[in-house]
Amino acid sequence: MNPAGRAWSAADLAAVHRTIESYYSTRFRQFGATPLGVDWSCVATQEMRFVQLLKLCEIGADCSLNDLGCGYGALLALLARRHPASAIDYLGIELSAAMVRSARRRWRGQPGCRFVQGEACPRQADYSLASGIFNVQLDQPCDLWEAFIRTTLDGLAASSRRGFSVNFIAAPAGRAIEAGLYATTPGPWLGYCASRFDAAVELVTGYGLREFTLLVRLPRVA
Amino acid sequence: MGELINPHEIYLGTFFERFNMRFGPADPNAVSHWLSGGITEIAALQKEFEIFKTGRRFLESVALLGLGGDAVGPAKDRWIAYLEKLPKMKSDDAEQTGDARIVNALVANFLKGEPLPCFMQALDGRTVDPGHVIVSEGEPLFYLEPTKFLVISLPMRPKSAPGRG
Numbered sequence: 001m002n003p004a005g006r007a008w009s010a011a012d013l014a015a016v017h018r019t020i021e022s023y024y025s026t027r028f029r030q031f032g033a034t035p036l037g038v039d040w041s042c043v044a045t046q047e048m049r050f051v052q053l054l055k056l057c058e059i060g061a062d063c064s065l066n067d068l069g070c071g072y073g074a075l076l077a078l079l080a081r082r083h084p085a086s087a088i089d090y091l092g093i094e095l096s097a098a099m100v101r102s103a104r105r106r107w108r109g110q111p112g113c114r115f116v117q118g119e120a121c122p123r124q125a126d127y128s129l130a131s132g133i134f135n136v137q138l139d140q141p142c143d144l145w146e147a148f149i150r151t152t153l154d155g156l157a158a159s160s161r162r163g164f165s166v167n168f169i170a171a172p173a174g175r176a177i178e179a180g181l182y183a184t185t186p187g188p189w190l191g192y193c194a195s196r197f198d199a200a201v202e203l204v205t206g207y208g209l210r211e212f213t214l215l216v217r218l219p220r221v222a
Numbered sequence: 223m224g225e226l227i228n229p230h231e232i233y234l235g236t237f238f239e240r241f242n243m244r245f246g247p248a249d250p251n252a253v254s255h256w257l258s259g260g261i262t263e264i265a266a267l268q269k270e271f272e273i274f275k276t277g278r279r280f281l282e283s284v285a286l287l288g289l290g291g292d293a294v295g296p297a298k299d300r301w302i303a304y305l306e307k308l309p310k311m312k313s314d315d316a317e318q319t320g321d322a323r324i325v326n327a328l329v330a331n332f333l334k335g336e337p338l339p340c341f342m343q344a345l346d347g348r349t350v351d352p353g354h355v356i357v358s359e360g361e362p363l364f365y366l367e368p369t370k371f372l373v374i375s376l377p378m379r380p381k382s383a384p385g386r387g
Contacts, residue, residue: 042287048267
C-alpha cells in the first residue's frame with residue numbers, strides 16, 4: 001500500500017521503472033559495457049550468477065530464451081563459450097536505451113539474437129532469466145519495491161513456457177544490508193512463485209556469493 | 223632490481239587494497255554486500271571458472287576479477303604495466319618466474335579444502351631478495367593474528383634510488 005492507503009498503481013510502477021532506467025543509464029555512462037556498468041564487481045561474479053540461472057534450462061538446438069534486464073548482453077558471451085553448438089533464439093530486454101544500443105552494436109551479426117527496450121518480455125520463450133534486477137532498490141519504499149518484484153515475476157511467468165529463474169541478495173542474519181539494496185530470505189519469494197504459478201521451485205545457494213537463485217519450473221500445459 | 227616507482231605513484235596501494243579485500247577472510251558481518259564473500263567467493267569462482275591456471279598469466283586472471291582497477295588513468299596504466307612485467311621477473315623459486323610463482327601458489331592454495339586468504343604487499347626491492355617476487359605463508363597483519371595468509375610480495379624500488387639494482 002502506498003502512503004495514501006491504496007494499492008500501488010501502474011503509474012507508481014512506471015515511476016520505479018524510470019528510476020531504474022535512470023540509475024543504470026548513469027552507471028553505463030560512467031563505466032561503459034563492463035560489469036561495473038551494470039553494477040557487478042567483475043566478469044567472474046557476473047558469469048557465476050548466469051551459471052546458476054542457466055541451471056533451469058535444457059539448452060538445445062531450438063531453445064528460446066528471454067533475458068530480462070540484459071544490460072549489454074553479457075550472458076551471450078557465456079552462452080557462446082558453454083553452448084557453442086546451440087542456436088539459441090535469444091531476446092534481451094533492457095530498460096536503458098543506451099545499453100540496448102550498445103548491446104546491438106556488440107552483438108551485431110550474431111544469429112538468433114535481438115534486443116529490445118522495455119520493462120517486460122514482449123514474447124513467450126521457453127525460458128526467461130533475470131539477473132540482479134531486484135537488488136538495487138535505491139530509495140523506493142520497500143512495499144512498492146516488492147510490488148515491483150511481484151509484477152515482474154508475474155510477467156516472467158506469463159512469458160515463459162517452461163520456466164524462469166531469478167536471483168536475490170540473501171539478507172544477512174539479524175542485521176540490515178547497506179542502504180539502497182534489497183535483500184531478502186528465500187521463503188517468501190519461493191512461496192510466492194510456487195503458489196501463484198503452481199510451479200516447482202528449486203532454491204540454489206552455496207555458490208560463493210551472498211545471494212540465492214530461484215529456478216521456477218512451470219507446469220506443463222496440455 | 224624491482225620495478226622503478228615514480229614519486230607520484232602513491233595510488234599503487236589502492237590496487238593492493240582491492241586485491242586484499244577480495245581475497246581476504248570472508249566477513250560474515252560485512253556492511254558491503256559486494257565485499258563480504260572474500261576468499262570464499264574467490265574460491266567458488268576458481269572452482270567454477272578455473273580463473274587461475276598454470277600457464278595463464280596473472281594479469282589475465284585478475285582482469286577477470288575486475289582487479290585491474292576501476293578508473294582509467296595513469297595509476298591503472300602503471301599497475302597493468304607492472305603486472306605485465308611479472309613473467310620476466312624472478313621469484314624466490316629459481317624454477318619459476320615471478321608470474322608463474324604467484325599463479326602456481328594460488329592454484330595450489332585453492333586446491334586445499336580451506337584455502338588461505340591472500341595478502342598482497344610491496345617489498346623493498348633494494349634490500350630484501352632484490353627483485354624477487356616472494357610468496358610465503360604467514361601472518362602479515364599483526365592485528366589479525368593468528369589468521370594465516372598466503373602472502374604475495376611484489377618487489378618495488380623508488381625510481382630516484384641511485385646506483386641500485
